[in-house]
Amino acid sequence: MSGNQTAGIPGAFELFRAAKVLTRAERAHLAGRLSSAPWARVVAALRIDGTSLLDVGCGPGLLAHLLDRSGYSGHYLGVDPDGRKVGRARAWLGETPRRAFRAVGVEEVEERGFDQVAIVDVLYLVPPSERAVLTGEMVSRLSPGGSLVALTSGGGPRWKRAVDRIQERLAVAVLGFTRGAVVAPCDGAEVAALFSRAGLLDVRVEDAGEGYLHGFELVSGRRAGPGGGF
Numbered sequence: 001m002s003g004n005q006t007a008g009i010p011g012a013f014e015l016f017r018a019a020k021v022l023t024r025a026e027r028a029h030l031a032g033r034l035s036s037a038p039w040a041r042v043v044a045a046l047r048i049d050g051t052s053l054l055d056v057g058c059g060p061g062l063l064a065h066l067l068d069r070s071g072y073s074g075h076y077l078g079v080d081p082d083g084r085k086v087g088r089a090r091a092w093l094g095e096t097p098r099r100a101f102r103a104v105g106v107e108e109v110e111e112r113g114f115d116q117v118a119i120v121d122v123l124y125l126v127p128p129s130e131r132a133v134l135t136g137e138m139v140s141r142l143s144p145g146g147s148l149v150a151l152t153s154g155g156g157p158r159w160k161r162a163v164d165r166i167q168e169r170l171a172v173a174v175l176g177f178t179r180g181a182v183v184a185p186c187d188g189a190e191v192a193a194l195f196s197r198a199g200l201l202d203v204r205v206e207d208a209g210e211g212y213l214h215g216f217e218l219v220s221g222r223r224a225g226p227g228g229g230f
């Protein structure tokens, strides 16, 4: 049974139909991403009530779609340096006064004060030496008390690491679905250390890979400020 079998998360076939403006290959890629990652856990880690959210490395907009289906009522900005992915997100979901996509890196986002920043399955494409800077850029876009949530590979039995590496290399080098500077695993412990060094509080790592072929960890932290910060 998939851990995505939760209200608000569609089945892969339903998603395939919902994205009919995209090509078959693009829809198949989306459906594959949906069924291969614990999206119900990601959506459950985010607040859906009228808050603002920055989605870093938004790809073709899957998180935006799932949030929409879950009743998300805030402002959403998805950014990704890959213009092809952003073009796909715009073609599929469109933009509204509450939802926009931009083909930029997070360092080019001028807005500050997001209640939440999410980064889903992106850090393995960022060179290890650049991850602290990227984390700092994300934290600086958060409002005081705002939260940063990352889904990353890791956790579970050791054989899952090998599966992760093969699939990640395939997506980047062979299939060309994903653009990234490197393919270098980044597990929950590394992400938690990055979050703590960037000054986030209440940093937590949760195993989110049960029931999936890949190992996943969900890492969250909160910027100091209203709600209990120092």
Ligand SMILES: C[S@@+](CC[C@H](N)C(=O)[O-])C[C@H]1O[C@@H](n2cnc3c(N)ncnc32)[C@H](O)[C@@H]1O
Pocket (backbone or CB within 6 Å): 033, 056, 057, 058, 059, 060, 061, 062, 063, 079, 080, 081, 082, 085, 105, 106, 119, 120, 121, 122, 125, 126, 178, 179, 180, 181
């Ligand atoms: C595996 S895809 C995940 C897309 C989306 N978050 C999802 O889960 O469906 C990785 C995404 O990270 C983007 N990416 C690569 N390097 C990045 C960086 N330095 N900053 C932000 N996004 C990046 C890629 O363009 C790609 O869209």
